Amino acid sequence: MADPHQLFDDTSSAQSRGYGAQRAPGDLGYPAASTTPQAAFLADPVSNMAMAYGSSLAAQGKELVDKNDWEVQYQQDMPVAPRFDVNAPDLYIPAMAFITYVLVAGLALGTQDRFSPDLLGLQASSALAWLTLEVLAILLSLYLVTVNTDLTTIDLVAFLGYKYVGMIGGVLMGLLFGKIGYYLVLGWCCMSIFVFMIRTLRLKILAEAAAEGVPVREARNQLRMYLTMAVAAAQPLLMYWLTFHLVR
Secondary structure (H helix, E strand, O other): OOOOOOOOOOOHHHHHHHHHHHEOOOOOOOEOOOOOHHHHHHHOHHHHHHHHHHHHHHHHHHHHHHHOOOOOOEEOOEEOOOOOOOOOOOOHHHHHHHHHHHHHHHHHHHHOOOOOHHHHHHHHHHHHHHHHHHHHHHHHHHHHOOOOOOOOHHHHHHHHHOHHHHHHHHHHHHHHHHHHHHHHHHHHHHHHHHHHHHHHHHHHHOOOHHHOOHHHHHHHHHHHHHHHHHHHHHHHHHHHHOOHHHOO
């Protein structure tokens, strides 16, 4: 029984019991770590919270990739606006790239002492004429192959206009590093636009193939694949044709 005249409780025995509980038998009196450093780190609430946050970010990243697939999203049989879908065709990048390409062409001609307003106008009109010819040729090919697709003229202008971005990069690298830089950058951009056109047009042109009969589907699919390959292969050729004379 505790002494009624004692002012403070005697806690020495409790401390000794707690201290003794931390000792391992036969450790010469030194406290031993009950867990490894890795286990102690994992047992830390902060590290657990960090791991949970990292897992959540990984899950969100996978969900974002699955949501932003290569296909264009639709709502009530209508494509979603470009500001809500990164895969939707948009004329902003092609239009700005076309204008920038004309300005870069003028810069390249100026550095070679070949600049003139007439030559710059010829450069712009030539690029616009080739783009118009591409669109008309594709529309005619789709009609001849009897492809029912949701591709519009504006969509084709947007898809075909993306090549001007690679053309700008090739000319600028040619101005900075000569023909080696031009061929390296333009070659990489040509491969990128080729893959992009294949994957994009394949989804658009072959969209209705599943509703056809097997013999008709096989025959038309071959023509559609030829058309897709031809459009994709024409992009690198035009990129080179419209830029090779700007780098010397």
